[in-house]
Amino acid sequence: MNAVFLAIVLVAFGTAAWRQLGHLPQAGVPAPMEALSAGMIASAASAVQLAIGLVGVMTLFLGLMKVAEAGGMLTLIARLIRPLMVRLFPEVPPDHPAMGAMILNLSANALGLGNAATPFGIRAMQELERLNPRPGTATDSMALFLAINTSGITLLPTGVIAVRAAVGSADPAAILPTTLFATACGTVAAIVAAFALRRFFPAGPATAVGSAPTRDAADASAIPGPPSDDSSIPLPAAGDDGHPLWVSLLALAALAAAIPVTILWGRALSPWIVPGLMVGFLLFGALRGVRVYEAFVEGAKDGFEVALRIIPYLVAILVAVGMLRASGALDAITGAIGGLTGRFGLPAEALPMALLRPLSGSGAYAVMVSIIENPATGPDTYVGVLVSTLQGSSETTFYVLAVYFGAVQVRRVRHTVAAALIADAVAVVASVGVCSALFTGGQG
Numbered sequence: 246m247n248a249v250f251l252a253i254v255l256v257a258f259g260t261a262a263w264r265q266l267g268h269l270p271q272a273g274v275p276a277p278m279e280a281l282s283a284g285m286i287a288s289a290a291s292a293v294q295l296a297i298g299l300v301g302v303m304t305l306f307l308g309l310m311k312v313a314e315a316g317g318m319l320t321l322i323a324r325l326i327r328p329l330m331v332r333l334f335p336e337v338p339p340d341h342p343a344m345g346a347m348i349l350n351l352s353a354n355a356l357g358l359g360n361a362a363t364p365f366g367i368r369a370m371q372e373l374e375r376l377n378p379r380p381g382t383a384t385d386s387m388a389l390f391l392a393i394n395t396s397g398i399t400l401l402p403t404g405v406i407a408v409r410a411a412v413g414s415a416d417p418a419a420i421l422p423t424t425l426f427a428t429a430c431g432t433v434a435a436i437v438a439a440f441a442l443r444r445f446f447p448a449g450p451a452t453a454v455g456s457a458p459t460r461d462a463a464d465a466s467a468i469p470g471p472p473s474d475d476s477s478i479p480l481p482a483a484g485d486d487g488h489p490l491w492v493s494l495l496a497l498a499a500l501a502a503a504i505p506v507t508i509l510w511g512r513a514l515s516p517w518i519v520p521g522l523m524v525g526f527l528l529f530g531a532l533r534g535v536r537v538y539e540a541f542v543e544g545a546k547d548g549f550e551v552a553l554r555i556i557p558y559l560v561a562i563l564v565a566v567g568m569l570r571a572s573g574a575l576d577a578i579t580g581a582i583g584g585l586t587g588r589f590g591l592p593a594e595a596l597p598m599a600l601l602r603p604l605s606g607s608g609a610y611a612v613m614v615s616i617i618e619n620p621a622t623g624p625d626t627y628v629g630v631l632v633s634t635l636q637g638s639s640e641t642t643f644y645v646l647a648v649y650f651g652a653v654q655v656r657r658v659r660h661t662v663a664a665a666l667i668a669d670a671v672a673v674v675a676s677v678g679v680c681s682a683l684f685t686g687g688q689g
Contacts (some may be wrong), residue, residue: 304545424638
């Protein structure tokens with residue numbers, strides 16, 4: 246992200262400087278460098294205003310998610326997908342802690358609980374490494390797990406919905422059907438790619454028993470996430486096989502059926518989604534014996550802190566993007582490649598988002614914000630919905646791989662990167678396809 250940030254600033258400055266050298270003063274027309282300065286100040290002020298406006302909606306959604314989490318929604322989803330997981334990962338014993346941690350990680354990701362998903366993911370990698378006969382080399386299970394993790398089906402992209410609401414979207418939940426479709430396609434691609442590529446990246450000979458390196462508490466505390474002891478994270482009880490397989494397959498079929506339903510009637514249903522989430526989650530928590538008010542307030546505190554923590558990231562990227570726009574460099578780039586990418590439904594304005602998303606979550610997030618708050622695009626146009634879908638349907642692939650593999654000191658990642666990037670590319674194509682179908686002609 247350091248290189249990306251510096252490159253944007255240098256390109257913007259160089260473009261403005263070049264235009265300044267040939268500028269002829271005109272009444273009422275600011276010089277390129279004056280426009281660049283004004284754009285920087287305006288972008289910085291806009292970033293802070295946006296973050297402050299985001300506090301309310303972020304606290305609302307994280308408060309609701311806390312109620313759902315306290316009511317055991319993660320456990321319910323985990324029981325539902327467990328029969329499928331034991332078939333995708335046959336080399337992992339069904340009662341091993343690695344299986345429980347992977348299930349909870351994917352369940353948390355499906356609900357948009359990024360902060361809750363990370364500790365589960367790191368715990369899963371630590372347990373998978375204990376089963377690894379080749380320490381330092383990624384196993385097939387690790388590669389498949391991380392490929393699915395970076396492309397996992399997202400049922401509720403709550404963070405992106407909150408941002409769209411904060412910038413004044415008339416239909417902030419419009420991305421639910423597009424995100425569900427794109428993540429479903431990406432997940433299928435991740436599974437297929439992981440199974441297809443493993444034969445081309447052999448793991449090599451196994452290490453002799455007893456030679457695996459040990460990791461003490463100091464190793465575990467040096468990385469983000471929970472310590473390596475078994476009591477740090479509540480996992481499903483051993484012997485809990487979840488629901489019968491036919492129940493899981495029925496739920497999977499219902500999820501698949503929901504995709505065309507949301508595509509066909511998504512616009513009619515979307516005004517009901519946010520109020521429905523409020524009522525549904527609170528009723529779910531109440532029926533599960535949760536003190537919904539206290540749980541909501543506890544989650545809302547996290548939302549307040551998250552909204553404030555992102556201010557520096559927003560200021561940095563929005564100022565850089567504002568410089569790019571004010572200097573005229575963005576218009577030049579758009580004019581150069583817009584015709585080519587536009588033929589495939591990917592406007593030049595959205596191309597930086599598609600390229601940046603696997604590299605930097607905060608950077609892609611800020612780029613999305615700069616696009617949807619721009620009056621020329623807005624959150625409810627084709628471009629606005631497309632970049633929102635790209636943000637909600639993909640993961641910061643290289644960050645996830647670095648953190649999770651770093652947690653277990655795996656340096657030979659084999660086919661993991663290739664499988665994850667294939668899933669990312671499929672998710673982008675699927676996002677363009679579904680957004681084109683729902684927002685024909687670029688209209689919101």
